[in-house]
Amino acid sequence: NAENMYFLEVSTHRKLIHLHTSKSNGELFSYDVQINGGEGFIQIQDHLGNYFQFNSKDRIIESSNIDGSKITINKKTITLECTDSITLKTKDITFNGSKSITNNSEKIGVNGSDSITLVSPDINLDK
Numbered sequence: 001n002a003e004n005m006y007f008l009e010v011s012t013h014r015k016l017i018h019l020h021t022s023k024s025n026g027e028l029f030s031y032d033v034q035i036n037g038g039e040g041f042i043q044i045q046d047h048l049g050n051y052f053q054f055n056s057k058d059r060i061i062e063s064s065n066i067d068g069s070k071i072t073i074n075k076k077t078i079t080l081e082c083t084d085s086i087t088l089k090t091k092d093i094t095f096n097g098s099k100s101i102t103n104n105s106e107k108i109g110v111n112g113s114d115s116i117t118l119v120s121p122d123i124n125l126d127k
Contacts, residue, residue, distance in 0.1 A: 014038065023047065 004024035010017050015038030023030045030047040040057030052063045064070040069082040080086055 002020060002022075004022050006022060007020050008018070009020075016034060016036040018035075019031075019033040021027065021031045032043075032045050034041075034043050036042070041053055041055040043051060043053045045051035048066050050065045054061050059075045061073040062071065067083070070079070072079040072081075
C-alpha cells in the first residue's frame with residue numbers, strides 16, 4: 001500500500017503528478033511531491049506535516065512547519081507567524097510604510113517590558 005512503498009503517479013485524468021516515498025525501509029521521513037495542474041498548485045510535504053505550497057491559482061506561496069511557524073505570501077500581503085521569535089540579521093532595514101505601525105498586545109518592547117530602547121548616533125521621530 002502507499003504507506004510501505006515508493007510510487008510515481010502520472011494522471012492526465014486527475015491532472016496531476018504525484019511522487020511518494022515511504023519509511024518502510026528505515027527512512028527517517030516520507031515525502032510527497034505533487035504537481036496539481038487541475039487545481040493549480042505544487043506542494044511538497046513530509047509525513048510530519050512540514051510543507052511548502054506554491055499556489056498559482058490563488059497567488060499564494062506558503063510554508064509551514066509542525067512547530068507552528070508559517071510564512072504566507074498572499075497576493076500583496078506577507079504574513080510571518082511563529083510562537084517564539086523572529087530575528088532579522090542584516091546591514092540595513094528600510095521601512096517605507098505609508099499608513100501605520102500597530103501593536104496588538106498589552107506590552108510593547110523587549111522581553112515583556114513596556115518600553116523600546118533605540119541606540120543610535122541619530123534618532124529622528126517626525127509626526
